[in-house]
Amino acid sequence: MRHAARIFLLLTGAALLAHYLPLGWHILTAGRQRVPYVYYGDTGAGFLFTRVEKAGGDTRLIHTDAAGRALERDTFESLLPLTFHAQLYKTGAMPKEIGGVAVTPGALRREQFNLRVRPDQLDTPLVPLHPVFETDNGRARLEIPPDFMRINGAAGVADAPGPGARRRAIEFLDPKTNTILPEKSALYTDAFARARFVFPVTAAGSNPTARKPYDEGIYLADAEGQVFLLRQARGRPGLVRVADHAADPAAWRALRPRHIIVNEIETRELRALIIDAGGKPWLAVGENHRLVPLPVTRYNPAADTLSLRGNLLHRLLVVQTAAAPGAAPALEAVALDRDYRVLDRHHETLPDPAARPAARAGRVLFPLAWWLAGDTSGYLGFHARVTPRDLLPAAAALNALLLAAHLLILRRNKTLAPARLPDLAATAALGLCGLLPALLLPRAG
Amino acid sequence: MLPVIECRHLTHYYGDKPALLDVSWLLRPGRICGLLGRNGAGKTTTINILNSFLTPRSGRCLLLGEDSHQLAPRTKARIGYLIEGHIQYGFFNINQIEHFYSRFYPNWTPAIYYHLMSKLDITPRQRIATMSCGQRSQVALGLILAQNPDLIIFDDYSMGLDPGYRRLFIEVIHDYAADGKRSILLTSHIIQDLENLIDDCVIYQQGRVLLDLEARRLRDGFRKYTFATTPAVAGARDDARHLVIERGEKRSALHGFLDEPAARAELAARGIPAPDLRPEPATLEDIFIALTGKY
Amino acid sequence: MSRALFYKEWIKLRLWWVLMLAAGVAFALVLFFKLRYVANANEAVTVWNAWIFKGWLFFRPFQYVPLVFGVALGLLQFLPEVQARRVRLVLHLPLGETRAIALHLAAGLLLLALALLPAALVFSLGGALWFPREWQGNLFHVLTPWLLAGAGAYLAAAAVLLETNWRHRVFYLLLAAGALRLFLLETFYDTCARILPALALWVLALVLVPLFSSHRFRKGLVR
Incomplete structure (x- = not known):
């Protein structure tokens, strides 16, 4: 009974740490996800973007075209009258027809x-x-x-x-x-x-x-x-x-x-x-x-x-794909006409949040991380991730270090014994998430 | 005959501090044994080991022939245990607690319990928590005796009791053990109560057994002699021979397993003049204090 | 002998248990009458829409009651046992020590269930007056994690009290808090449906911990 109890405590402690520590790490180190907002120009300007850019500790919005050229806000909005019609009506710059199609406030609203x-x-x-x-x-x-x-x-x-x-x-x-x-x-x-x-x-x-x-x-x-x-x-x-x-x-x-x-x-x-x-x-x-x-x-x-x-003229299909093994997160935009014929395509890879140094450090520190609530389902379920292959050597090295430290601590406390095998296995497999509960657990006697 | 309690080479440390050092003694069936010692001598440690609340660093303890850490429930039913402070369930009243314990012991005899309870000035529905210390001690005692155990361990039965209840306790135990079929181990600091009760005496000193002897032989054999204090008198202690010389202000004392001539010879050998040497009566308490010291 | 132990726990806890039962049922009835008020003051279809599309469930305020009851019962049951190390009385009884403590835990869990079940019944019967059978499924999926949290809190309280070492007590408290928080996340009716078996299994295995604590007490393993 006591060995089963101790293993239960060890697994629970390790599991809880593998849940909360990565969560805490993420909260401390997470940056803002900068997904650009895609538009398709109504007057033939092609794809247009609003991006979040970091400039010296501050973040600001910049508007670009498909070639990456920055645009002034007014210029940008004038290229998208069907979207920014409120502003353009206010300044009186709203065209009465675009591409041969008459533009009225009622038609705008209806088609949006x-x-x-x-x-x-x-x-x-x-x-x-x-x-x-x-x-x-x-x-x-x-x-x-x-x-x-x-x-x-x-x-x-x-x-x-x-x-x-x-x-x-x-x-x-x-x-x-x-x-x-x-x-x-x-x-x-x-x-x-x-x-x-x-x-x-x-x-x-x-x-x-x-x-x-x-x-x-x-x-x-x-x-x-x-x-x-x-x-x-x-x-x-x-x-x-x-x-x-x-x-x-x-x-x-x-x-x-x-x-x-x-x-x-x-x-x-x-x-x-x-x-x-x-x-x-x-x-x-x-x-x-x-x-x-x-x-x-x-x-x-x-x-x-x-x-x-x-809107009145186009259809814009945007798919934001999540990161997958072997593929970075990406944004795909397809511009279609009213008959759903493809006019233009755009594809860009997004910065992978998992590729940031802090996130990669987290993958090394916590070889296993799991969570219940995700954005892929309304149900609570068990989702987990393990260290990716390229970081395995680093994680293994860290775990080996922690294992050595664990052995030293046990030696110093004169408690090194075959009964400690589950503890050592936890440290070897889970690193910090295994070491901490192993050290804090009561002895089985 | 198989001893009811057997301690074999018990050794225990609290951290690095020694609590028991190679303690061995036994309790034979039908005897009442007093386990005596100063505070911190190791009595509580021994009791905890006996009741398997403590695992000694080394050594074994056998109760009724079985290892104290692996007592079969059948064997546990034959052992009664009074916890220091007469600890019991305060939320019960005397009827409920008897109803509870009676389910566990095949030889349960309620008459013994209720006979003791009739002597107490309590209402039947009064909860044990609201009783006085002395009344609680009687409840605890009654429950143990009703169990009809072959072995009873009383861990400091006298704690918190006034002289009346202490006397009652001693008398009840005495009557109970009169048939010679019960074995009892007692610890207490009130040594004078144990004077005419115990058959055997085990005295602890700093984690070791200082003396393990029949009480009668101790009382008869261990003598006290006093003599006038002179400058030649120096205090001395010989644990191996159980010999103690105490230097007093006016009169000094010699304690030991010595008759008068031997006493005189001992003093002469030490160069201590004692022309007025005379024997004095010594109670069990006097003997205990002499052996274990005042400080 | 099991009956004798259940008898002891009953005598010890009966007054508190009655209070808990009364408090639980009273709270449940208050929520029921609030439902009745809402159902009468609004169009029935509005109430159903609030349930189906907004996840409104009238018994949501009951969420932390099982947890509180579990902790309270654990304290009320085991505090008297560990004061003056009274648990020695139980461990000295002529039955296996693990069995003795396990029977105490069984008694406590039974009393906890009996204290909470009437409230659950009020919810079920009350809900059945105004809502269809799909609602009962929602009740089950939302209420069960709370009840499991209550059982988990009870077992954790028992483990903390039976443990003699303060450092380990804190460790158990942290483990319990970290784990039980996952039982009480905000749910939109059947949100917990997929993890419910795992939660139940964990609470079942949690029984080992107070047994472990009492075993350590018995061996005098204070360090």
């Missing part, structure tokens, strides 16, 4: 959108209850639905249509009474059965807020990967298979969606952003759900951030 997908949005705890908006309520604004949809359907469960007492594939819950609405549930279950939706649902996407210009509906991918769109009109469900009504049904049928993100914009152009099982992003565009593959070269939904910004 910003869609962002972060890894922790894709893997986050959710309550699987969906509000189904009424698309045709005869009112100017959307109203919060009075009930919630629950999807019970599972593989192999053949739900017969019609009202009954058994659990339905689709249930509607009434918050007022905290009960199931039998008729509405039966209605929707029938609709799903008629549409030949194969349960279970493999992906779902909607925008559950009333603060949007209209309701797109809920996209649902069934067990065979087929995408359906569910809408409610005058209380009645409308479930259609997107492939049946799309411009390119073959593409839709071949799609295996993993994540579906819906973000309604006033022009109704963006239907959904879909990330397939391979991590490839697609955009469903326009009335007939044209499937546009987003032309990024490297995107890992579990680690990278993707953003799609649009």
Whole structure:
């Protein structure tokens, strides 16, 4: 028992130090992550950037073009009228038309959108209850639905249509009474059965807020990967298979969606952003759900951030890729026209925070570091990193030094014995995180 | 017959300070042994080793034939232990505590316990924490006796007790051990109480056993002689022969296992004139102080 | 003999346990009545939206109660035992020492669970009045790490008290604080779902530490 207890204490102490010490080190030594903000010039200036530059202890913003030339703020803003329209209207420098397209404040506002997908949005705890908006309520604004949809359907469960007492594939819950609405549930279950939706649902996407210009509906991918769109009109469900009504049904049928993100914009152009099982992003565009593959070269939904910004003239796709073994963090920007044809590309590697001297020193000092909360998931989980290969010799040397010190201390205290083997192993493997608890632990006797 | 307690070459240090140096003694069945010694002589260390709260640097301690550090629960049930200060659970009342302990000992005899409790002036629901020191000592004693142990270790039974309770304690122990089937080890600083109680006497001095003898032989054999103090008188101590010469203001004393002629010869050998040498009665306490010194 | 030890701990702790139980249930009821007020003062769908999209859970103020109860119970149970080194009484009883202390820990954990379970029941039943079964899953995933933190705090308190060396006491306190903090991170309902088994296993293994402390006490290993 006592040896098990001591090893438990040793492992706990080492684990806690491997969690807190690297965290403390990071807090003490972390610099500011300087990711440039990318724009695409409306008047043909190409890519433009706002960068954070360190100048003698101070940080300041500088504006550059793709060639790296610094621009004055006013010049910079005049190259991006669709972004800085407020300032330009104030100074009276706003053009009335750009590239043959008339520019009015109303059109500007309507066409502006910003869609962002972060890894922790894709893997986050959710309550699987969906509000189904009424698309045709005869009112100017959307109203919060009075009930919630629950999807019970599972593989192999053949739900017969019609009202009954058994659990339905689709249930509607009434918050007022905290009960199931039998008729509405039966209605929707029938609709799903008629549409030949194969349960279970493999992906779902909607925008559950009333603060949007209209309701797109809920996209649902069934067990065979087929995408359906569910809408409610005058209380009645409308479930259609997107492939049946799309411009390119073959593409839709071949799609295996993993994540579906819906973000309604006033022009109704963006239907959904879909990330397939391979991590490839697609955009469903326009009335007939044209499937546009987003032309990024490297995107890992579990680690990278993707953003799609649009205005009157262009679409700008920006992917910030996180550092990976063998690849530094990078920024990729793709400028597209309104039909999603590629106009221009930009790629730059970002400074790797892990390459800074302080960060590398931390990797040597703490061969193992772990944490629970990261920006790649909304769930707490065990994430760890170990010393990279190129720093292994340095880490090994440090650990050897600490091991020697450990042995000396044990010799001096006359406590060097075979029972100390776990302690020494902890120091050899984890360095400081093993040595400290080993020295502070009580003896087993 | 197997001794109930056997200490074999116990040695222990606290850091570098010696506490026990090659201590060996034993307690035979049916005997009452007094473990005596000044403060810091090593009694508490020995008791802690006996109860396996301390692991000696070297040496072994056997209780009822088993190593004190690996006592089987069955054997533990045969040993009673009074903790110094009569420590017990203060949140119990006398009925609850009897109910608790009775579950652990197969030979539990509640009558013994309740007989002792009837002598106390307490209400049945009174918690032990609210009792006086003397009442608590009786509760602790009653619980041990009800256990019917073969061996009892009393670690300083007299601490905090007034003369009345001390006397009660001694009488109860005396009656209890009268059948000769119980073995008892006692430590105490109140030596006069032990005068007619103990069968054996082990005296510690600075971590070593100074004397290990039957109490009767000690009382009968160890004599005190006084004589007038003269300039020739010098204090002397011979631990090997248990001989002590004390120089007093007016009268000096010679202590030792000596009859009168031997005493005279001893003084003559040391060149100390003692024409008025006379024997004086010595209590166990006198003997103890003589052997272990006043300072 | 196990029953006798449970009896002893019960007599020692019963008054405090009743107070804890009452305090826990009272707090839970206060939160329940606040929920009732919120549910009545607002549209039901608004309340559900606050739950589903903002992670609002009416029992969140209860977060630190299990931890506090765990520490309190550990103190109330073991402080009397270590004062005047009274634990010698237990170690002298005719049963294995590890078993004796383990039974004390079992009694303490049982009392802790019984003191907190009624509050959990109030939350569950109260929540069931206004929320669907998905909410119960959220309750489980959010409440369980707090309960585990309470058990962990109890075992850490026992280990700290049974340990005789001050330096090691401080070490245990730091370990406990560092570890239990990870049980009480802000959660958005099921956030802890993936690490819950690991947390539970760690608390289970933590039982070894107070046993270790009492073993060291027995051997007189003060250094």
